[in-house]
Amino acid sequence: MGRPAGWTTKVTGRPAMRSPGRPPVRRDVERAFWLKIAEGLTSEDAALACGVSGPVGSRWFRDRGGMPSIQLSPLSGRYLSFAEREEIALLRAQDTGVREIARRLGRSPSTISRELRRNAATRCGRLDYRASIAQWKAELAAGRPKTAKLAADERLREYVQDRLAGLIQAPDGRLVPGPATQEWKGRNKPRRQDRRWATAWSPEQIAKRLLVDYPDDESMRISHEAIYQALYVQGRGALERELVTCLRTGRALRVPRSRARQKAAGHVTPDVMISERPAEAEDRAVAGHWEGDLIIGTNRSAIGTLVERTTRFTILVHLPRMEGYGVEPRVKNGPALAGYGAEAMRKALTAQMANIPQQLRRSLTWDRGKELAQHAQLKADTGIAVYFADPHSPWQRGTNENTNGLLRQYFPKGTDLARWTAGDLEAVAGALNTRPRKTLGWRTPAEALDDQLLSLQTSGVATTP
Known part of the structure; x- marks a missing residue:
């Protein structure tokens, strides 16, 4: 007969969550990765320093356009850490009571009880608490997805795109297509080859000009950083990624400031x-x-x-x-x-x-x-x-x-x-x-x-x- 539909929701107090198979890398590891990137390390070196493989670091850096998509400041003590969840899992395996676990961790008994119920593994048909699964479920539930402003406002998006990627016109109004360019492959900063001719306003110029063109329309407002994120971060659903070729640098990935300031060439001592x-x-x-x-x-x-x-x-x-x-x-x-x-x-x-x-x-x-x-x-x-x-x-x-x-x-x-x-x-x-x-x-x-x-x-x- 099996268990009735919705039994996990009734027992855990939260909707059923699809299992990802192998839990993804924890947020604190990814946070440490971006902090290493900010120090000037390459994506491969930063990944190895954080205990993940080089290809994983390269994928993180490429998919996020060279920009961290998570908050880099450490979480407040209000939230359970992964170390605390490991301690809970060990004590629970020793049949330690909820109040004793709370006393040892310095937490409220209700916090431990809620943690054991909501973030336990349910795939086996019973509530088994595992630290890695609990951390994944906590991070998944903590996500607060928000629709990007450019994705929600079509008029604002068209304004930004027209000034970022608009066509070049001669003084008589005739369109000037410019050179035939190669297909954009997502690679960083094309060198020594023809680039797309576009209006090419910078994101800051677009953001400041909105105040002049729409002084009384508060809906036509956006920061230049939001435009950069819409271009660089994959999957934001606002601007197409190939529009980065309209930026003056033509850079497909944001370069961390510390990396740009590094002294190049190991032969210079x-x-x-x-x-x-x-x-x-x-x-x-x-x-x-x-x-x-x-x-x-x-x-x-x-x-x-x-x-x-x-x-x-x-x-x-x-x-x-x-x-x-x-x-x-x-x-x-x-x-x-x-x-x-x-x-x-x-x-x-x-x-x-x-x-x-x-x-x-x-x-x-x-x-x-x-x-x-x-x-x-x-x-x-x-x-x-x-x-x-x-x-x-x-x-x-x-x-x-x-x-x-x-x-x-x-x-x-x-x-x-x-x-x-x-x-x-x-x-x-x-x-x-x-x-x-x-x-x-x-x-x-x-x-x-x-x-x-x-x-x-x-x-x-x-x-x-």
Whole structure:
């Protein structure tokens, strides 16, 4: 005959709850995961630190758009914790009474009685209390689902979408479709490819403009954070996820602030930071201190640039593609065949430095690119000390940044730089080095370098490499 319908509701005092099979991960674990994310850890590292697998952490981060969907502050003591529920389960298995359990936990007997009745496992046909099942049922019952404002108000949703993803129009009202874009696959921040042309108001602009367009309509109000959440959080049912391509960043996931502030690149250690560079390099009184960088072209092409801080003398480093580029399949953790990987860069710089007198090889300041990951070997091969600028601080290499701007006259952005030979680069460098400079008193960098070499000779210092 079995049990009558609705017996669990009558016994437990709550509606029947569908069993999820294996109970999901507890909220306190997920809460700890998002706190680790806020500290700047990757989703995989944060998951492992909280005792779950890396793929689970990646799924949490992706499905929630990089944003926590639960409250991160710890629960108040009003609610039973998982540790307390484990204690209840152990004491209950020992046939301890409700009042004794309440006394040991410092809780009210009614709290324990209600917990044992409402959150017990019922799948076996009787009320068996298990801590994991009780925690899952408590978290499920505590949920307070709320319909998003954009999902409930069609007029507000259309206003937001029209200004976020509206079409571009010419002054005469003609629609300008823009480039044909690839299908959005949910990946983060498309790079170096055509993006959708849209009106692209920012969420903050939309939220503030509502006050101007509807000053007396309180229903037409929404915060910019609510718009961001409607875009990033999967399953909110308000805005389509692919509308994130209309944001100026094009970012499909929100990047935690601490992660964005992390100092990138493990090859940059405290002893090679620009703060450790000799003070003589700052005032440009002594020649031999260089600044370097790459100018990047299409199809993974690049040219290395070296500029001497005192004389502004420029050297262009030819970085041809390595054998097998475009033919052999890419190998994970394999050599970079594009020509400006760490090993190729070290060899090219070593060859260039061999033509520079030893007394003019005092230091080299680079940005934080991984192309100079083998800087220790470069120092051993050439004797030049390598230092790295601080993150997002191009002014610390201002001479090189200015020179790269001049070089864009010859090597514009969006062009393939691999087509130029070493002789072509030498000719362009010669044009810059024979151009008069105001900062040099209208002398050329070549003349300024000759003066430095002459001063080395007259002071009795050998100038051989």
